[in-house]
Amino acid sequence: MTEFPSDAILVVVETGASGELEKAAPGLFGAAAAVGTPIALVLASPGAGSAAAAEAAALGARRVLIAETPDPSVLGVPSVDALAAAVEQVQPDAILISQSLNGRDLAGRYAARSRAAVSVDAVGVSRDDEGVVAHHSVYGGAYDVTSTSTFGAPVITVRQGSIEARATAQPQDSETLTVPPSGKRAARIDSFDEAVVATSRPELRGAAKVVAGGRGLGSEEQFALVGQLADALGAAVGASRAAVDAGYIPTAHQVGQTGVSVSPQLYVALGISGAIQHRAGMQTAKMIVAINKDGDAPIFEVADFGVVGDVFKVVPQLISALEARKK
Amino acid sequence: MKIIVLVKEVPDTYGDRKLNLETGLADREASEAVIDEIGERALELALTHADANDGTEITVLSLAPEGATARIRKGLAMGAGSAIHVSDEALRGADLGLTAETLAAAIRRVEFDLVITGNVSTDGSGGMIPAMLAELLDVPLATGLSSVAISDGAVSGTRRVESGVQKVSANLPAVISITEALPGPRFPNFKGIMAAKKKPLEMLTLADLGITADNPDAARSIMLTVAEKPPRAAGVKIIDEGDAGEKLADFLVENRLA
């Protein structure tokens, strides 16, 4: 076995239901390539390893370690065992993992096991004389903070959709990783329902444009207006927690403190009051547009262009005006 | 069944939250401290189970500054049977690793069947304490549950991941974390508030738990820099006079956003 580069950044990516790499993968390799040599650890379902390794190389992994999980019904622990084995071999300067649910479990368990330090929910990484530094956007983007580890390679989880940089494709160089099982107790996955992707709209995380709707849309049927404007602009659909709680749209679309944080070029808020917890997830957008019938709604405090008006009048007119201008 | 619910004191998300630009720590004077809503939902889950199952014992556990005791008592007023408050000057600015080590030590002192936590806090946004605890306690971990069923020897629930929804289960003892899809908390009533005053609330320090904050074997996460971003300024605001849709279209086209 040949040596791993001395500036190795271990990027951990997992495969999804159909064997494809998780959506955060391109950003993780992009971030890694800017601070060192990306080495991938691919956590794959049985049989999915080599295709996923090819995908990782295309995204910029100089070398790929493949760990196919021996028993896909075991939740989490095999990934931690694989990461421990990979770190042993690669001796990286930093470990990058997505701040997804699985990524958080993996980073947390691994850090507790190896007594490594974690830098959570990073929106960027850089390198200084001492090593790799994580950049964070704290309290809804009100503060920029940097952090690192007192010693050893930091485990850095990266906010999904926050990295625009992409790495250059590499020729595939992959090998299977031998993973000694830790025997740690784990939960079981009893069944799995694959999410059916029924839309051609962009993903909310990392979208360049977002149109979001709130309680002001009034009903699930009327919430369709949000999707219509999103389609006219080529935008992703977001929502307030009140709209999610009212059942207008699934949780995955929630923007804010306890939902997704977005930083798009354009954020359009329809019938959203702009509660501080909603703003925490969108106020770093480049341009904010708000339509609300209450002129005192706090969303106007952060809007670059605010319309005091009824969404059911303004939005249909906006959609036809946009269509007319396209012709 | 013994359930431990983790609650965290955080700056109220309804207010302006501030970081101290010298220490990088939360400026506790700047905003009101509250129990994080997701922790209250975790407690609500435990209380709902206790309502239907006699013999359920619920302990609220919190690692928080000294002054947090009043907030932790709210958990007792809601219906938890006892509380543990871990507090120590040496924990000021504790990173996730030290926090998890300390909480795990406090949990090991009491027997437990189930530890319930929120999925992510509103201040740290890490969402890693449950995983760290499961590893340190060597028990199964089921995170991000948007529905939960607790039975005698097991816990199960639904767990949404990127590519779909898993149904997961674990033998007890176990650690689980929940999402805000679970019901919000009940309000403590007068009877509960009075009863809370007599319920046991144990105060623990690091020495009680046999933990040293500056263990040289453990790497710690440290903050290097903190900078405040200027607040966003409001732009133009127009009142719709029947042509706002047209004006907005012009604005978007001018800014190359449509």
Ligand SMILES: Cc1cc2nc3c(=O)[nH]c(=O)nc-3n(C[C@H](O)[C@H](O)[C@H](O)COP(=O)(O)OP(=O)(O)OC[C@H]3O[C@@H](n4cnc5c(N)ncnc54)[C@H](O)[C@@H]3O)c2cc1C
């Ligand atoms: C711990 C915690 C976490 C939270 N996390 C989040 C989060 O992640 N995301 C989030 O969004 N919220 C979050 N919240 C909730 C937040 O406080 C607000 O309750 C929520 O954002 C309100 O959603 P809304 O603006 O859609 O509803 P409302 O506040 O009810 O506002 C509806 C708005 O629609 C306007 N309106 C009504 N009809 C029309 C019409 N026809 N045309 C134009 N305007 C109209 C009204 O004027 C009003 O301003 C959180 C709260 C807590 C405590």
